[in-house]
Amino acid sequence: MISCANRRMAAVLAAVLVFCVPTTHASLTPVDTETFFVTPGEPATLRWKLDRDGIPASATFTLSNYHGTPVNLPGIPETLSVKDDRAELTLTLPEGYFEISVPLADNTPDSPRQTFGVMSIAAFDRSQTDPYFCLDSVLTWLERSAKQRVSLIRMMRRAGVALSRERFSWGAVSPARGEWNWSEPKARVKGGTEGLRKIYEREQMPVLECFHGTPKWMGLNNSYPVDLPGATDDMLTIARRWRPSWGGFEVWNEPNAGLFAKNRAMDQYTAFVHALAWAFDNDGQVFGQKIPLVGGSFAGYHKNATANAFRNDLLQSVDALSYHTYTTPQKLEAGVREFRDAARHTARPGIPIWITETGSPWTGGVDRPVIDEDLVSALSITGKAFEGRATGIERIFPFVTPWYAEGKRNFGMVGKEGTPLRSIATYAAAIRILAHHDYIGDFRFPEKSPVQLSRVFTLANTPGEALLVLYTGVPKTGATVSFDLPVRQLRGIDGRPLVRADEKTLPADDGLTYVWLDRAVLDRSGRLATETSAMALYREARQPDTGRPPASPVILQFIPDEKRIKFGTEINAITPGSLDAIPFRIRAVNLDTRAARTVTVSLAAGPRGKAATPIPGVPSETITLPPRSGHDFTWQIDLKKFFDQSPQVTIRINGILAGDGQPAIRTLSVDLAAELPLETLRKFYTKRLEIPVRDAAKWNTRYVSRKTGGEMQAVQNKDSVAFNISFQKDGDSTSYWAYPRIAVPRTGSGDDLDGAEGILVRARVTFPGTIRAFLWKRNEIGYLTSQSLMPADGEWHTVFFPIERLGRDRSTSNASDPVAKTDLGNLVSVAFGVNSDQHRNTVEISDFYIVWPPQ
Incomplete structure (x- = not known):
């Protein structure tokens, strides 16, 4: 699905201005919304186009801070200048997030208001980009304005975002076999899908490419391709055109969800992943410089589906494992642990893990959220950003950069007019503050403290300093936390400087406070807990990863007889009937375009996840596959004795290539359930x-x-x-x-x-x-x-x-x-x-x- 997840943008000192316009009298459209990112302490001019008459030649406005409280700052003009069909405001802002309310007609409290955001933040040094901080943007489908696409990409680049996650419709780009439509009409923007990739390339903002669904001409109801040679040919054609814009390629979206998997089990997904790994690795025209191949893209952790994917050697064909979560910061660690625990039983326990969707929606139906919901959304997104770093996540992608309504909720990190919300401002602050920091432990607070998370980080080039990220999870003006250590510096969630009221407390108005401490003072205090559950995950993630081994040119596929075996997202189901003669078909496909390959295939079965017993009457078979060819092995297998021992059965299909030094064929593991008598199941x-x-x-x-x-x-x-x-x-x-x-x-x-x-x-x-x-x-x-x-x-x-x-x-x-x-x-x-x-x-x-x- 296009998921609901908000993206962390990049850069520290965030400021947002809100202009309230009576839309019954006039409407303002921002001119070049990337200019609404301004540099702190420097004059910046914001411009709008006036869509209707009714705005006075000058209008007063009220400046408010991150929490919506009116403030007076020196040097801020008293009026917004309006001439003809243009309006502008020149101002100098400090670090932080602000709102500006502008009555454009009668200047009464009841006037309708239009809101804009301005983020005051220093431009991030791209040479210091931290790969961790990314955004899920989906501009291909969600942003219809060509001009606004450019602005959002420039915002991301300026903020320090490392990678922008996109989508494309394979069927729209490839409407018929051998035919191509690179503009993808679904995008409804001049230049379409390919044009957007060219903008990304021109603006030097790399893309994590992602797709789900197959072209109609494949006849698969949008599910995983069966014709692996044809599918990889298509994907290589796309890759050869768009590779210059890519910083990664994620295979499918949420294959453990019935919606996108079309109720296919993981063995169908992983065969396609293995095929793409071979195709991409062995096409010199595409990947002279290898990019990460990302797999999983799981909609949360589902134990059985994840175990089946891992038994099908998913981790042997991808550079990183990805998943999606819309949980709270406090519960993010538990989700990371589920995947790390599952990976621990594979050949790659330390595989990099990416969270490619995560966010916090606000109530839809409006152009921008009310302040209270904006505060909560920003706190959740930013909280998950620092928590992901503490638990060893390699990359994180808040969802979603543009304004995006999904049912009654909106996941956008900018308003409908395209200017910043608090979420993108605070994410930007997190990028600048936390870039390249290492997690070293937790600060110990008393049990009754309102602090829910207290992660401590350090930066290699400032070893004498420690950064405490103090998280209460509740934005509340005037909130404080007891704290008796001296501090070097304090900043709010939006990067604005904070002042300590006394030596015994810290401000916690935002629900998240950045606290810089002297490392020696911290160590002497005895309050740094280094052996935390998060630290175990962090260390595991930083153990050397073996990386994925060379891809195999021969792929094994399960091709069920759907009269007896029905597809299922979580497990395949044998239809009612005898279990002693189940038709079972395996296809071996040789993707190598130059060499024939000889493969030996054998089967074993056992309780789910424990297939180790040869199946009676099913000997191993050997076949030589010419280049770019396939062969179907078909057996009638007796599974009755296996279902007498277990309610679900796994069949493991092993393949071995003849010759020395050949790459290992990825294991195929098929999980099956059968309808058994109630008494048997109760046993x-x-x-x-x-x-x-x-x-x-x-x-x-x-x-x-x-x-x-x-x-x-x-x-x-x-x-x-x-x-x-x-x-x-x-x-x-x-x-x-x-x-x-x-x-x-x-x-x-x-x-x-x-x-x-x-x-x-x-x-x-x-x-x-x-x-x-x-x-x-x-x-x-x-x-x-x-x-x-x-x-x-x-x-x-x-x-x-x-x-x-x-x-x-x-x-x-x-x-x-x-x-x-x-x-x-x-x-x-x-x-x-x-x-x-x-x-x-x-x-x-x-x-x-x-x-x-x-x-």
């Missing part, structure tokens, strides 16, 4: 919580579509509960829905469901439809299965589905989730029902469990 899942589904009185049947006159009645049976559903008005499966809910029995401790892995349910649905389950947290926050859980054929079926398979219910009727994950601590109820294909249906449930992993 595996010995720890489980039973939901009392057979008691009809415990169900809430209100959750049925009223739009189509839906009615639902619960019927108590001896060993089940049935829901008779009917719809009185015309509709279809999108409006014929019914999802009865039942409360989850809880102990009240909040941790009683810790470690639970999934849901086990036995049910049947009489007529065709899509069968789904929901988990409901407090405040009507829902998560649901994207695929149908079982056939709707009137027969009883028993299924297990992992909790992490559930995706966020994004319908506008449901509350947003500040945690953005299916944490079970807040689970209150579950729902099971159907989007029916017809106006009558029956859902019957006999058993429903929350289960823990098999012992």
